[in-house]
Amino acid sequence: MTHRAPIRRFCLTTLFASLLLGGAVAQAKEWKTITIATEGSYEPWNLTLPGGRLGGFEPELMTNLCQRMQMQCKLVVQNWDGMIAGLNAGKYDVIMDAIVITPERKKVVSFTVPYAATPATFITLKESPLLPAEKNIVRLQNDEKTINAAIAPLKAALKGKTIGIASGTVYTPFIDKYFKDVADVREYTASADAILDLQAGRIDAVFDDVTFAQSMLARKENSNLTFSGPQLGGPIWGEGEAMGVRMADQDLKAKLDDAIRAALADGTVKGLSEKWFKTDVTP
Numbered sequence: 001m002t003h004r005a006p007i008r009r010f011c012l013t014t015l016f017a018s019l020l021l022g023g024a025v026a027q028a029k030e031w032k033t034i035t036i037a038t039e040g041s042y043e044p045w046n047l048t049l050p051g052g053r054l055g056g057f058e059p060e061l062m063t064n065l066c067q068r069m070q071m072q073c074k075l076v077v078q079n080w081d082g083m084i085a086g087l088n089a090g091k092y093d094v095i096m097d098a099i100v101i102t103p104e105r106k107k108v109v110s111f112t113v114p115y116a117a118t119p120a121t122f123i124t125l126k127e128s129p130l131l132p133a134e135k136n137i138v139r140l141q142n143d144e145k146t147i148n149a150a151i152a153p154l155k156a157a158l159k160g161k162t163i164g165i166a167s168g169t170v171y172t173p174f175i176d177k178y179f180k181d182v183a184d185v186r187e188y189t190a191s192a193d194a195i196l197d198l199q200a201g202r203i204d205a206v207f208d209d210v211t212f213a214q215s216m217l218a219r220k221e222n223s224n225l226t227f228s229g230p231q232l233g234g235p236i237w238g239e240g241e242a243m244g245v246r247m248a249d250q251d252l253k254a255k256l257d258d259a260i261r262a263a264l265a266d267g268t269v270k271g272l273s274e275k276w277f278k279t280d281v282t283p
Helices: 007-027 057-069 080-088 144-157 172-179 191-199 210-217 250-265 268-277
Strands: 033-038 046-048 072-077 094-100 120-125 133-139 162-166 184-188 205-209 225-233 241-245
Touching (some): 046 057, 057 250, 080 241, 120 210, 144 172, 162 172, 162 191, 172 184, 184 191, 210 225
Parallel strands (some): 033 094, 133 225, 162 184
Antiparallel strands (some): 094 241
16 A cells, blocks of 8 residues: 555556546446445444345435435445445445544545434443443533543543454544543454454453444343443534445435435434434434
């Protein structure tokens, strides 16, 4: 990634890639068929069912949206850490994986209107909880003084501990910025891998989306896990979760926006939210 290619090779490669992408975009402009990438392992947002079929909140919502847009939709599995690059390389047309809108991501991806907004929390073992679980949501603004005051008890409880976090998420820079001075931070390719290491005693806590955490805690094998501390939400996490498309595909974004707004207005998103999350996460 860091090595420079010879100029001639770079130009030819870039031209060839541009021609391929240009042809793909031109061919897809009618948008009769779209391909959507999701992780397939971020429960309950998306999960892989027996037989390989994808299920969860987002695949069911996408099915509804595609019916509204009168499109044929194909869902494919893609690891989170390569998802945005794959979108811009033309591997698929839409990414949908509990992706929070952030200013940094807006530079490389065009986002739809949000269809969800959720808080995050710590998960620990019941036998060694860092703090009692709190159902209240502490809304964090992008203000250093407010953030430091709100998380002071968490920092004290996590001093000398090891925190697991999925890499490349909206939560990763938050943990790096506010907890690396008191705790070791270990990054994982997938959130589920962090849960496995928590169970194995390799780390002391996992920080992740509340809806994912609820899904993990509902599993029989995770009956020894618990929430720890308050739920952290608010503008610090951005505008909410949305789908991403390539910058050039504003016509597709407009179709998705209309379908999402209609699904929010008629209660479809709320119904799917309550089915999969047991709570209303509509923005």
